[in-house]
Amino acid sequence: xxxxxxxxxxxxxxxxxxxxxxxxxxxxxxxxxxxxxxxxxxxxxxxxxxxxxxxxxxxxxxxxxxxxxxxxxxxxxxxxxxxxxxxxxxxxxxxxxxxxxxx
Numbered sequence: 001x002x003x004x005x006x007x008x009x010x011x012x013x014x015x016x017x018x019x020x021x022x023x024x025x026x027x028x029x030x031x032x033x034x035x036x037x038x039x040x041x042x043x044x045x046x047x048x049x050x051x052x053x054x055x056x057x058x059x060x061x062x063x064x065x066x067x068x069x070x071x072x073x074x075x076x077x078x079x080x081x082x083x084x085x086x087x088x089x090x091x092x093x094x095x096x097x098x099x100x101x102x103x
Contacts, residue, residue, distance in 0.1 A: 065103050071096030 019027055029037070053068045054060060062069070075092035082088055 067096055067099035067103055070099045 019025060020029075049072070053066075053072045054062060056066070056068050064070075071092055074095040075088055078088040078091050079085070
């Protein structure tokens with residue numbers, strides 16, 4: 001039963017990807033839909049990272065000494081400054097561990 005479920009989910013994911021990535025299919029999205037879908041990645045990233053940053057240990061912590069918030073602020077500032085994803089991620093993780101060690 002579990003293998004059937006895994007293969008069914010794989011087929012669904014493959015079908016979704018194939019419909020939008022195969023150039024010979026006549027499926028085209030309107031400009032309005034493409035503009036709407038442009039907000040999905042920042043929304044997903046916020047939904048994933050928000051609870052991790054603001055609720056470490058399953059309780060709300062918005063103090064300025066929260067290493068998660070400091071690391072997140074460093075990540076945003078580094079991304080705006082360097083415009084390089086890998087550099088920003090590596091340096092912000094280093095900053096997070098430094099703040100965690102310091103505090």
